[in-house]
Amino acid sequence: MNPLILALVLCGAAMAAPPFIEKTDIFPLDKEHNHASAIVELPNGDLMVCWYRGSGERTADDVRIMAARKKKGAAKWSEPFVLEDVPGFPDTNPVIWVDSKQRLWFFWQTIVANQWETAVTQVRISTDYLKPGVPKWETSQALFLRPDDMKARVDEWVAKRPELKAHPRYAQLLKRAEDKYFSRMGWMGRAHPTELPSGRILLPLYSDGYSFSLMAITDDGGRTFKASQVIVGAGNIQPSIARRKDGSLVAYMRDNGPPPKRVQFTESKDNGASWTIARDTDIPNSGTGLEVIVLKDGRWLMINNDTEKDRYSLALTLSDDEGKTWNWKRHIELDTRTERPGSFHYPSIVQAKDGSIQASYSVFMNHIPNGEPRKTIRQARFNVEWVEAEDPK
Numbered sequence: 001m002n003p004l005i006l007a008l009v010l011c012g013a014a015m016a017a018p019p020f021i022e023k024t025d026i027f028p029l030d031k032e033h034n035h036a037s038a039i040v041e042l043p044n045g046d047l048m049v050c051w052y053r054g055s056g057e058r059t060a061d062d063v064r065i066m067a068a069r070k071k072k073g074a075a076k077w078s079e080p081f082v083l084e085d086v087p088g089f090p091d092t093n094p095v096i097w098v099d100s101k102q103r104l105w106f107f108w109q110t111i112v113a114n115q116w117e118t119a120v121t122q123v124r125i126s127t128d129y130l131k132p133g134v135p136k137w138e139t140s141q142a143l144f145l146r147p148d149d150m151k152a153r154v155d156e157w158v159a160k161r162p163e164l165k166a167h168p169r170y171a172q173l174l175k176r177a178e179d180k181y182f183s184r185m186g187w188m189g190r191a192h193p194t195e196l197p198s199g200r201i202l203l204p205l206y207s208d209g210y211s212f213s214l215m216a217i218t219d220d221g222g223r224t225f226k227a228s229q230v231i232v233g234a235g236n237i238q239p240s241i242a243r244r245k246d247g248s249l250v251a252y253m254r255d256n257g258p259p260p261k262r263v264q265f266t267e268s269k270d271n272g273a274s275w276t277i278a279r280d281t282d283i284p285n286s287g288t289g290l291e292v293i294v295l296k297d298g299r300w301l302m303i304n305n306d307t308e309k310d311r312y313s314l315a316l317t318l319s320d321d322e323g324k325t326w327n328w329k330r331h332i333e334l335d336t337r338t339e340r341p342g343s344f345h346y347p348s349i350v351q352a353k354d355g356s357i358q359a360s361y362s363v364f365m366n367h368i369p370n371g372e373p374r375k376t377i378r379q380a381r382f383n384v385e386w387v388e389a390e391d392p393k
Helices: 003-015 150-160 162-166 168-177 180-184 384-388
Strands: 021-025 033-041 047-054 064-070 081-084 091-098 104-111 119-126 139-143 187-189 201-207 212-218 236-243 249-255 262-268 279-284 291-294 300-305 313-319 328-334 343-351 357-364 375-382
Touching: 033 357, 033 375, 047 091, 047 104, 047 357, 047 375, 064 091, 081 091, 081 104, 091 187, 104 187, 119 187, 150 162, 150 168, 162 168, 168 180, 201 249, 236 262, 236 291, 291 343, 300 343, 300 357, 313 343, 313 384, 328 357, 328 384
Parallel strands: 033 091, 033 343, 212 236
Antiparallel strands: 021 375, 033 047, 047 064, 064 081, 091 104, 104 119, 119 139, 187 201, 201 212, 201 236, 236 249, 249 262, 262 279, 291 300, 300 313, 313 328, 343 357, 357 375
């Protein structure tokens, strides 16, 4: 081999980072219901995670939003603290995110009448959030939207699938679409927002009342919001956005509809204002949350429960062609017990400044007897090389 080529090969091999993964439970197994986390890296390198905790979910009026911090380089997380609690109402599905102006966004849902369709999304923004405990919020508002195209979108969807007209769900959807209150309430978040080069911010939301999704759009940094076109389909919820190199957008969604259970997909060519009707991909999804991010090298990384049933398998998949194929897969969690395996689900991921990936997700240890502590939020740090190495054979 040419000595120069050999030197370049050896140099490349030396520079390749060894695969690694590190996992930490943010707090010990807890008796309460701890679920639906979101993770963010702050500008100083600290980490922050939020989730909800209580005796249940939408029907439990003691549910509040918790958070914890981890200093850059620290081995342990801080003690959890209450990030928000509207007394007497369940607070759920929190998300934290840092925009290009280094403002920390926090949005969550307060469930007004113990049903998901009565959710009101609330948004807060802070520039003073690096100190321990609760950030100092500069803005706070409830997010109200008018998705006035609901009936037209349902009709458009059914026109492409006329067999749906005979389905009882069609009549239910039309009735709900004509109800202004039902259409404007119940929009909830799950995945991180996306900021476009123009400064437009897309806040991905969904409705359990419809099992549809949309984007809350702000072009003025969060002062005002408007609804995108409703994304209709067979149970497409909890969208997560990726931006292609040509500027078009795609969103991957949890499958809340009938079998086959697959990650659902939609795309937009006008910066998130309008979206195609959702359709299935070939990626299995057991009706659970997922997230996709665009890595610094242009590849896409998805975290998803990759089975059609249950939540014992949580996988990372990697695409080098903007989602056309996902040629690398590695399981961040896989419980092969045949009886009462653990549940690892509702993941959140971000890429840190050092190139590593930070993830958080719910952990339910289902084999532990009822009444004993069995739930926590887990943080994992790993590199792309670890995903590329795939599962051990």
